[in-house]
Amino acid sequence: MMLDWQHFTPWSALAGGVLIGLAAGMLALLAGRIAGVSGIVGALLQQDGARSGWRWAFVAGLLAAPLGWLAFQAAPTIQLQASPFWMVIAGLLVGIGTRYANGCTSGHGVCGLSRLSVRSLVAVLVFMGTGFATVFVLRHLL
Amino acid sequence: MLPLISFAAGLIFGAGLIVSGMANPTKVLGFLDLAGAWDPSLALVIGGAIASASGLFAWAQRRSTTLLTAEPMQLPASRTIDRRLLLGSVLFGAGWGLAGICPGPALVGLIFDPLGFAPFMLAMLAGFWLFGRWERRRG
Numbered sequence: 001m002m003l004d005w006q007h008f009t010p011w012s013a014l015a016g017g018v019l020i021g022l023a024a025g026m027l028a029l030l031a032g033r034i035a036g037v038s039g040i041v042g043a044l045l046q047q048d049g050a051r052s053g054w055r056w057a058f059v060a061g062l063l064a065a066p067l068g069w070l071a072f073q074a075a076p077t078i079q080l081q082a083s084p085f086w087m088v089i090a091g092l093l094v095g096i097g098t099r100y101a102n103g104c105t106s107g108h109g110v111c112g113l114s115r116l117s118v119r120s121l122v123a124v125l126v127f128m129g130t131g132f133a134t135v136f137v138l139r140h141l142l
Numbered sequence: 143m144l145p146l147i148s149f150a151a152g153l154i155f156g157a158g159l160i161v162s163g164m165a166n167p168t169k170v171l172g173f174l175d176l177a178g179a180w181d182p183s184l185a186l187v188i189g190g191a192i193a194s195a196s197g198l199f200a201w202a203q204r205r206s207t208t209l210l211t212a213e214p215m216q217l218p219a220s221r222t223i224d225r226r227l228l229l230g231s232v233l234f235g236a237g238w239g240l241a242g243i244c245p246g247p248a249l250v251g252l253i254f255d256p257l258g259f260a261p262f263m264l265a266m267l268a269g270f271w272l273f274g275r276w277e278r279r280r281g
Contacts, residue, residue, distance in 0.1 A: 016160070017188060028195075030151075042270040046271075054144045059152060063253060065153050065160060078258070088265040092269045094266050100226050102227065114196040114199045115199045135239045
């Protein structure tokens with residue numbers, strides 16, 4: 001294994017992680033809910049609006065963050081790698097997979113691991129392992 | 143009160159995704175590429191998140207009602223490790239590895255690069271919808 005020192009950003013990664021954790025912990029303590037993005041957005045596509053106000057508000061906050069950022073800062077570096085065709089395949093897999101597993105990087109990763117949930121730990125190990133394997137196949141075997 | 147708390151949480155969460163670099167798919171793929179030049183940043187994002195969240199979750203889990211508003215807690219209780227969890231996580235991991243995008247960064251990225259993220263976003267929403275339809279049909 002070779003470390004990519006050129007792109008390694010320990011301090012901004014830690015700072016961003018702390019913000020993500022504070023947001024998730026705050027939603028749990030003050031609202032009693034899990035900050036799982038796939039669950040929140042997925043439920044919005046299924047339920048009638050009456051009990052989903054908090055979900056719309058969370059999504060609005062998530063979208064307001066980059067808008068607020070652009071009001072004060074230059075846009076961060078965003079580089080996409082996959083072609084539009086593979087983006088569609090990836091989006092379908094992420095959409096179906098996260099709902100089937102009942103959580104993604106936020107729900108199982110951040111919230112689940114912070115709650116010491118063994119179920120979430122298993123989910124994280126499986127989706128990270130599959131992510132490692134997928135990138136290995138794409139970049140080093142094909 | 144609940145929508146306000148929830149909006150603030152979404153805003154801070156989104157800011158964290160931007161600051162951490164997680165909104166950039168190339169950075170995420172740099173973490174997932176163990177055999178190439180490996181960028182460990184994402185491990186520190188998760189580490190930082192767990193460090194700041196675990197105390198708050200422990201506090202939340204000791205309570206039966208929410209702090210400030212005293213509504214019932216709705217934190218998950220499931221401990222089941224079944225086919226759904228495993229197969230769903232495999233599908234998710236494959237999609238994550240293909241594009242370097244998971245649901246939170248998909249929403250944030252859509253603002254920074256609408257055209258670039260639109261194919262992923264629309265397909266992800268279609269995936270959520272298809273799953274919901276399939277689940278309702280199964281009963």
